[in-house]
Amino acid sequence: MKMTSFKTVVKAFNKLEETPATLEKIDILKDLFREVESSELDKLIYLALGILYPNYMAEPPIGIAEKVAIKAIAKMSRLNTTKIENIINEKGGVGKAIGTIFEQKKEIKTLDNFFGSKTKEQEKIELQSIDLVYSTLDEIAHLKGKGSTLKKIDLLSNLLLKSTKGEAKYILRTILGTLRLGIAEMTIINGLSVAFTDSKDNKEFIEKKYNIFPDLGKIGKILSEKGLEGLKDINIRVGIPIKMMLGQRAKTFEDIFERMGNECACEYKYDGERVQAHKNKNKVILFSRNTEDITSMYPDLVSTIKKLPVDSLIIEGEIVAIDVETGRIKSFQELMKRRRKYDIDKFMKEYPVELYLFDILYLNEKNLLNEPYLKRRKTLEDIITTYNEKQDSILKLATQRVVNSKQELKEFFEDSLTECEGLMIKSVNKKSVYQAGNRGYLWLKLKKSYHSKMIDSVDLVIIGAYSGRGRRGGTYGAFLCAVYNKDEDKFQSICKVGSGIKDEDIERFPELFNNLEMDNIPMNVDTVAEKLVPDVWLQPKIVCSLIGDEITLSPDHRAGYNLKKESAGFAIRFPRFLGWREDKSISDITTVSEILDIYDKQTK
DNA sequence: GATGACTGCCC
DNA sequence: ATTCTGC
DNA sequence: GCAGAATGGGCAGTCATC
Numbered sequence: 001m002k003m004t005s006f007k008t009v010v011k012a013f014n015k016l017e018e019t020p021a022t023l024e025k026i027d028i029l030k031d032l033f034r035e036v037e038s039s040e041l042d043k044l045i046y047l048a049l050g051i052l053y054p055n056y057m058a059e060p061p062i063g064i065a066e067k068v069a070i071k072a073i074a075k076m077s078r079l080n081t082t083k084i085e086n087i088i089n090e091k092g093g094v095g096k097a098i099g100t101i102f103e104q105k106k107e108i109k110t111l112d113n114f115f116g117s118k119t120k121e122q123e124k125i126e127l128q129s130i131d132l133v134y135s136t137l138d139e140i141a142h143l144k145g146k147g148s149t150l151k152k153i154d155l156l157s158n159l160l161l162k163s164t165k166g167e168a169k170y171i172l173r174t175i176l177g178t179l180r181l182g183i184a185e186m187t188i189i190n191g192l193s194v195a196f197t198d199s200k201d202n203k204e205f206i207e208k209k210y211n212i213f214p215d216l217g218k219i220g221k222i223l224s225e226k227g228l229e230g231l232k233d234i235n236i237r238v239g240i241p242i243k244m245m246l247g248q249r250a251k252t253f254e255d256i257f258e259r260m261g262n263e264c265a266c267e268y269k270y271d272g273e274r275v276q277a278h279k280n281k282n283k284v285i286l287f288s289r290n291t292e293d294i295t296s297m298y299p300d301l302v303s304t305i306k307k308l309p310v311d312s313l314i315i316e317g318e319i320v321a322i323d324v325e326t327g328r329i330k331s332f333q334e335l336m337k338r339r340r341k342y343d344i345d346k347f348m349k350e351y352p353v354e355l356y357l358f359d360i361l362y363l364n365e366k367n368l369l370n371e372p373y374l375k376r377r378k379t380l381e382d383i384i385t386t387y388n389e390k391q392d393s394i395l396k397l398a399t400q401r402v403v404n405s406k407q408e409l410k411e412f413f414e415d416s417l418t419e420c421e422g423l424m425i426k427s428v429n430k431k432s433v434y435q436a437g438n439r440g441y442l443w444l445k446l447k448k449s450y451h452s453k454m455i456d457s458v459d460l461v462i463i464g465a466y467s468g469r470g471r472r473g474g475t476y477g478a479f480l481c482a483v484y485n486k487d488e489d490k491f492q493s494i495c496k497v498g499s500g501i502k503d504e505d506i507e508r509f510p511e512l513f514n515n516l517e518m519d520n521i522p523m524n525v526d527t528v529a530e531k532l533v534p535d536v537w538l539q540p541k542i543v544c545s546l547i548g549d550e551i552t553l554s555p556d557h558r559a560g561y562n563l564k565k566e567s568a569g570f571a572i573r574f575p576r577f578l579g580w581r582e583d584k585s586i587s588d589i590t591t592v593s594e595i596l597d598i599y600d601k602q603t604k
Numbered sequence: 605g606a607t608g609a610c611t612g613c614c615c
Numbered sequence: 616a617t618t619c620t621g622c
Numbered sequence: 623g624c625a626g627a628a629t630g631g632g633c634a635g636t637c638a639t640c
Contacts, residue, residue, distance in 0.1 A: 022622060022625085063636085065611055149610090149637060178627085182621090186625060248623095249617085273614065288614075332615060336633040339614065439624090449617095470628065471620085478629060498629035499617050531609080549616085552631065574615085575630055576617055 003129035010166040029191025042217030043134040050177030054215040072156035077105035092473015196223040211436035238280040241291040243437035247445035272320035317357035358398040373432035422447035458590040464534025490526040494559040500577035529556040548572035
C-alpha cells in the first residue's frame with residue numbers, strides 16, 4: 001500500500017508553526033490534506049489533534065506524558081534525565097528542546113552503522129510514514145501490565161531513533177497533546193472544507209455534521225473519498241454523542257439583559273458532572289462533557305433511565321452526589337469518588353447520585369436540536385414529571401424560572417447560591433436552538449466568583465516558580481503561593497497560580513525575582529508535597545493578589561494542615577492571578593485563620 | 605502488600 | 616475550570 | 623468575538639518500587 005512519508009507532515013507542520021495568519025494556516029492544511037494518501041488522512045487528523053481515536057470509543061489513551069517521554073528521550077539520546085529536564089525547562093517544552101538534545105546526543109553504534117550497509121538517512125526514508133507513526137503509538141497505547149512502561153519507553157525511543165529532529169519534535173508533541181501549531185478542530189474543519197469542497201463556505205455544514213458525529217478523522221476521510229455528498233446522510237444516532245452546548249460567561253446582571261432581551265430562562269447551575277444520556281429501547285449509554293463513555297460509573301442512573309417510558313431519547317443534565325443523612329448535595333470533590341471502576345456497588349450506597357436534567361435533544365426518533373428552548377424544556381418536563389408521579393426517582397429537573405426583570409434575576413441568583421454555584425441563563429426566543437459544540441451566546445453562565453465584589457480576593461506570597469511551556473517558554477509559567485501561619489510562624493502553600501498572568505506581568509519577572517532565587521527551600525517555608533516542589537525556590541517577599549471560587553480541603557497543600565481535617569490542608573479552587581501587591585509586605589498577607597473563616601462561611 | 609509517581613479526566 | 620492573545 | 627493555548631485542584635487507576 002502506498003504511504004505518505006512523515007516528512008511531508010513535518011514540512012507542513014514547520015510551515016504552520018512559522019505562520020501566524022489563520023488563512024495561511026488553512027491553505028497549508030489544504031495542501032497537506034490533498035497530498036496525503038486517503039487511507040492515512042484519518043490518522044493524520046487524529047495525530048494533529050493529539051489523539052488516536054475519537055473520545056467516545058472506549059480505547060486506551062497513549063499513557064505517556066512528559067515524565068515517561070523524558071525517559072524515552074534519555075534512552076534514545078543516551079543523556080541522563082536530569083540533563084534532559086534542564087534543557088526542556090530552559091527551552092520551554094519537549095518540542096523546543098529536541099533540537100538541542102539531538103545535537104548533544106551520543107550516537108549508538110549499531111551493526112548496520114558499523115558495517116555501513118545502510119545509512120541512517122536511508123533507513124529513515126524507508127520507514128517513517130504516517131501509518132508507521134500512528135501504528136507505533138497505537139501499539140504503545142495498548143500495552144499494559146507489569147513491565148509495560150518499560151516497553152512503552154522502548155518503543156518510543158526506537159521510534160525516535162528512526163526519526164529526524166523534525167519528526168521527533170512533532171511525534172513527541174503529538175503524544176503530549178501540545179502540537180502548538182495554532183490548528184485545532186475549527187482550523188482543521190476549515191482546511192478540510194477548502195481541500196475537498198474547494199470552498200471555505202462549506203465549513204458550517206461540515207461543522208454541523210461534526211457536532212453530531214464527533215469523529216473528525218472519519219469526517220475527513222469521507223470528505224476526501226466522497227466529497228460533501230458523503231456527509232449528507234450523517235444524522236443523530238442514539239449511541240453517538242452530540243457535542244455539548246456550553247455557556248459563555250456573563251460578568252454582570254446588566255450583561256444578561258443586553259444579550260437576552262427582556263426575558264430569559266434561569267436554571268440552577270449544579271456543581272457536578274455534566275452528562276448526556278442516550279436511551280434506545282433497553283440500552284443506555286452515558287457520555288461525559290468531553291464525549292467519553294462513562295456508562296459503567298453510574299449503574300444507578302442507567303437502570304433508572306432505562307425505565308423511562310419512551311423508545312429512544314437523548315437527555316442532558318448534571319450528576320450530583322447526595323448526602324445520605326441530610327439529603328443535601330455533596331461537593332464536587334465528593335462526587336468524584338463515584339468516577340471509579342472498582343467497588344461501584346459499595347460507593348453507590350455511600351455516594352448516591354441524582355441527575356438534574358435540563359435539556360432533551362432527541363425523542364422517539366425525532367431530532368429536537370432545532371426546537372426552541374422552552375419547547376424542549378416542556379417536552380423534558382412532561383416526561384420526567386409523569387414518570388416521577390408514579391414513584392419519585394433520582395431523575396430531577398434542574399430548578400428553573402423564566403424571569404423578565406433584573407430584580408427577579410437577582411433574587412433567583414441569590415436563591416441558587418444556597419445549593420449551587422450560580423445560574424445558567426438561557427435565551428427563550430424562537431431561535432433558541434440547541435447549538436451543539438458551543439457557539440454563540442444563547443447560554444450564559446453566571447457564577448458568584450465572577451463578581452469580584454461578592455467574593456474575597458486573597459494576598460499571597462510567592463515561594464517558588466515553575467518553568468513555563470510554549471508561549472511561556474524561557475520564563476516562569478506558574479508560581480507556588482503561600483499564606484502565613486501565625487501559630488507556627490511559617491509560610492504554607494495554598495495553591496499554584498498561572499492563569500491570569502499577562503504579558504506585562506511577565507515582563508516584570510526579572511526585576512521582581514532575580515535576587516530571590518534559592519537553591520533550597522527557605523527556612524520560613526513549611527514543607528511542600530513532593531509533587532508541588534517548584535523548579536526554583538523563591539525567598540518569600542513578592543506578594544500578589546489572586547481570586548478563586550472556593551476553598552477546598554487538600555491532600556497536597558499545607559495551609560492549615562490538620563486543622564480542619566486529618567492529613568489535609570486548604571487549597572484554592574480555580575485560582576487566577578490578579579496582580580502584584582507591591583504595597584504589601586509578607587507581614588500583610590492572608591493568614592491561615594482568615595482562610596479558615598472563609599472555609600467555614602462557605603459550607604452552609 | 606503498601607506506597608508513591610505518573611497519567612488522564614472531571615471540574 | 617479561567618484567562619490572555621493574535622487574528 | 624473566535625479559536626487556540628497558557629494555566630489551576632483533585633479524584634481513581636496503573637504501574638514501578640520498596
